Amino acid sequence: MFHVYGLVAFATGLLGCGATIVxxxxxxxxxxxxxxxxxxxxxxxxxxxxxxxMVAHPKPLPLGQLRKVLSGGAPLSKELIEGFREKYPQVEILQGYGLTESTAIGASTDSAEESRRYGTAGLLSPNTEAKIVDPDTGEVLPVNRTGELWIRGPYVMKGYFKNTEATRSTLTPDGWLKTGDLCYIDEDGYLFVVDRLKELIKYKGYQVPPAQLEALLLTHPEIADVAVIPFPDREVGQFPMAYVVRKKGSNLSGRDVMEFVAKQVAPYKKVRKVVFVTEIPKNASGKIPRKDLIKLATSKL
Known part of the structure; x- marks a missing residue:
């Protein structure tokens, strides 16, 4: 219930419609x-x-009277959608897009036909305005051009609790929410999420801030430097992976690092892969070039 998807799209949303929830x-x-x-x-x-x-199971699972599933948190691939439809033809598969800051509202596919536009998050939700903005210039982009998605509607948050700076950087004075997602909208109004402008790791639909894990790891007495990136995984989407620089004389192991984090964070934030390096690359402004590290980590997949 602490996650907006479970709280809004599932629990309170369905209760508000008069449904029974399990x-x-x-x-x-x-x-x-x-x-x-x-x-x-x-x-x-x-x-x-x-x-x-469900798709990977050797035989179709017994789904009783189930007729619809709604998937959120990350786009579904064509292979996954078709695999699910083939194994469970009686169940309609829908998708949705939203953020905590938008009360889990933004876009959705409301029919099997709409979901067949592979990669789409669907059409905009009612009472929603959207535009695609060049994140560097602020220019509003035309259809089929990729940029940051901005949305506006009555469900958008008023701001972050006791964090004026974060609110100012995320909400414009006239109410537009900068989602941090790179998207495009096609000529028929369907939204496609391409990548995340922000650097959050998506683990089973949960958002994991790399900087938070980096700050925690740097409190370890044997760690000199660290960088955390998303590592792709078929089952969970992405999981946190850490590049770690040991302090001189340290014999710290990967298991030691993972256990150090696991004791202090929620299960979905656990570091699940560790690679030791001699240094963490930084750009001219001192930031970690995560894209380069991701390419390095996935180059042998």
């Missing part, structure tokens, strides 16, 4: 299937890794 204490595939069948669930909001698990 809430699990945590996600486990067998328990989810039990609940779907025991309570005759017809609609299931989920995130892409759960769809991956």
């Amino acid at each position: 809430v699990l204490s945590k996600y486990e595939l067998p328990e989810m299937l039990r609940a779907i069948n025991e309570y005759a669930v017809t609609y299931l909001p989920l995130v892409p890794p759960i769809l991956v698990a």
Whole structure:
């Protein structure tokens, strides 16, 4: 319930429509299937890794009266959508796009036909204005041009709690929310999310700030420098990977690093891969060139 997707799109949203909801204490595939069948669930909001698990299962899973699933958190690939439809033809698959700052509202596909536009997050939600802006010049871009998505609507937040600076950098005076997502809108009004302008790691739909993990790791007495990047994973989307520079004389192991973090963060923020290096590259302004590190990390995949 602490995540806006579960709180808004699932719990309060469906309750507001007069629906009965079933809430699990945590996600486990067998328990989810039990609940779907025991309570005759017809609609299931989920995130892409759960769809991956359902498609990867050797045989079709028993889904009872389930008729619709709504996926959010990351775009679904053509292969995943078609694989799901082939294995579960009785279930309609929909997608949605939103942020915590927009109360999980932004765009959605509301039919199987709309979802067949592979890669799309759908059409804009009701009462939503959107524009694609060049993040460098501020120029409003035409259709099929990629830039940062800005949205405006009655559901957009008023600001971050007790953080005026963050609010000022995210919201314009006339109410536009800078999403931090690189997107384009096609000639028919469908939204496509290309990449994240911000550097958040997307783990099972959760957002993990690399800088937060870096700050934590730098408190370790044997770590001299560190950089955290998203590492692609088929099951969870991305997970945090750390490049670590040991202090002189240290014999710190990768397991030591991962356990240090795991004791202090939520499970979805755990570092799950560690590579030791002699130095962390920095650009002229002192920032870590994460894209270069991502290319290095994935070059052998």
